[in-house]
Amino acid sequence: MKNKKKISRTSKVVIAVQLIIVVIAFGLVLMFWPRTDYPRNGAVIHGRVVDFEIKNADFIIIDDNPDFTSPSRIDLTDDKNKIRVMLEPGTYYWKIIGIFEGGIQKFVIPSEVGLKLNDSILENTGNVPVNVSKQSDSGISGLIIIDVSMEHPVDEKEKTIYRGEEYER
């Protein structure tokens, strides 16, 4: 009878210990689970600069396909919570890795075609290289390619339209 009571008491202790272990494990998982403040899943980001604001991560894995067959790794060496990266326009899939691995998230950098004409200088103000053609009364001519943030001198003649479209590499 005494032994039965002992077994019953020990069983309760063992169950309590296991419950404590499970609760602690859940607590640790919650505490160290990688979190993302920015960019949010599905975000559309304009420009070329992406600010990652994350918690509980050592590095970021990023790829342009969801299977992560050709991933790039961004190490978070200096400030573990923030990193700023310059990326080409496109759709990106990414996940953060620390003690645990975060889920796959996605963001899109849409291409932007931008042109500025000032003092006979044509500047690419978008985030993709542009094919520029010149339209005037005599027709379309003079195809040039201007890279991002680059300038090109042009004739600023009357009745001329400089037309920019996304350059396909």
Added chain:
Amino acid sequence: MKGKLLLVVISIVMLVIITNFVGAIGITPGRTTMDFSPNVQSLDSSAQFTVVNTDAKDMNVAFTIEGELKDYITLDSEVVSFSKDEKQKSFSYRVQLSENAGLDPGLHTADIVVVELPEDIDNPGMVVKATVSVVTQLYVFVLYPGKHLEASLDIVDKDGKVYFYIPLISRGNETINSVSGEIIIYENGKKVENFATNDVSLEASEKKELTSVWTDPGEGNYKAVAEIDYDGQKETIEKEFSIGEDLGVIGVSVDNFLLGDIAKIKILVQNKLERVVKEVFANLEVFDSDLNEIEDLNSEHYEIPAKSNKEMVVYWDTEKLQEGIYDSELRIDYDEDFINKKFKIEVSENSMEFKGVGFVISEQGSGRPKFFSFLYIIIGALVLINLGWLVWCLRNKRKIKK
């Protein structure tokens, strides 16, 4: 005399008007892609685009549609006004293609052109000054009947390994159940290696990638032949590539640095070739923490003898520079090729250090092992506790029976 004076004044006013005009406009996205399967259903879809008032000013913009698909596109607006407070405005166009549009399989395009007009003009035909226009393109891929695969081959030489990537797009209207490939490497026409890729399936219009890696390549010139099999159909892509850089950056250093002085940045470059490399020059771009370019520095042109090292010099006036950590990109141009390295530059009152920075192709990017080891520890602990408990219970039961 008065007439001549008036003409001169009018010419000056016109010149001022013409030269003062600054055209600036943007559009996003630069391209929208749609797929169309004429045998299955018609296409009736809308696409949104945004016109950006780059210089935040009062302006008018006019829209026109050009290209092969222009008759299938409708756009509500023709001319729209922007005030200086309107940074951007969104618009949409509708694409309607019926089953009997008569389009062949493949790519068909249209351009939605947005031209900036001076604020007092609302017709592109009245433009007397030079101006700018931007285009958002529409790409419609008409799917091929059956199975059709588009593939290309990218080869990346990184950290002593060669990575082969085969991006795939299914351009047929049927699912491809299995796509796999074999990459065969030839050197001087002789087969030296072959690697199998992974195996994937592709729905219509879906994009995926085959990969393979050559872990121990030797330096040399090679040809890669990718033989792709998709549900019994074959596709072959060939590409030549070489392993090993012709030039290498051994180190970047600055001696006796004092913030505010002109820093002499020494870049030690190694020529690994058996010949002299002429017209070699270095370009160093430095960025602040917002990734804005703050310096664009160039060296002189150098000649590097065969199998030897050369110190190239770039000068940087640091008068306006502050202490801190900067990003930089070093590019060494030679012949018609270049090498590219990224560094972090740590600047203090009396030192400038260049440190290599990683934006590295990952070999094993997964953090799963850490997660699983944590899980294994918890499960192991619970199993041990339960085993101990079981043994203890059995022993006590025996004691009770006795």
